[in-house]
Amino acid sequence: xxxxxARERLEKILADLDRSIGVLQGDPVGIREYSAADxxxxxxxxxxxxxxxxxxxxxxxxxIDALKRLDEGTYGRCVDCEKPVPxxxxxxxxxxxxxxxxxGKRERxx
Ligand SMILES: [Zn+2]
Numbered sequence: 322x323x324x325x326x327a328r329e330r331l332e333k334i335l336a337d338l339d340r341s342i343g344v345l346q347g348d349p350v351g352i353r354e355y356s357a358a359d360x361x362x363x364x365x366x367x368x369x370x371x372x373x374x375x376x377x378x379x380x381x382x383x384x385i386d387a388l389k390r391l392d393e394g395t396y397g398r399c400v401d402c403e404k405p406v407p408x409x410x411x412x413x414x415x416x417x418x419x420x421x422x423x424x425g426k427r428e429r430x431x
Contacts, residue, residue, distance in 0.1 A: 322411050324391055330415045331388050338381045345374040383416040390418075399423050 390396040399406050401423040410417050419427065 322397070322408055322415070324396060327396060327411065327415055328388065328391055331384050331391070334415065335381065335384045335388070338377050338384065342374065342377050342381065345370050345377065380416065383418065386418060387416040401427075 387396060390398075390400075397406055397411060398404065399420040400418045402420065404420055406417055406420050410421060417424070
């Protein structure tokens with residue numbers, strides 16, 4: 322994947338994430354009150370919104386890091402082993418910072 326395509330895709334993902342984060346953060350008071358009223362169930366809409374917000378915020382950070390790597394000319398290389406990240410992986414996740422192997426190692430450490 323060339324840098325121009327990567328940048329376009331990353332910027333689109335970023336715009337989508339910003340929109341989702343805006344919606345999820347739209348009514349924090351309402352979400353809190355709703356969650357207090359519904360404290361009996363184990364997973365409320367507010368919990369779900371919070372979980373989605375966490376995922377979106379984490380992904381947003383990854384996308385911004387990827388755009389930074391594009392600026393620095395290191396995009397498409399694994400940040401750990403510096404081998405090229407396969408195109409297929411970047412197609413699926415343009416914000417991927419690591420090759421499958423290094424990402425796997427990282428996730429097992431958690
Ligand atoms: Zn790697």
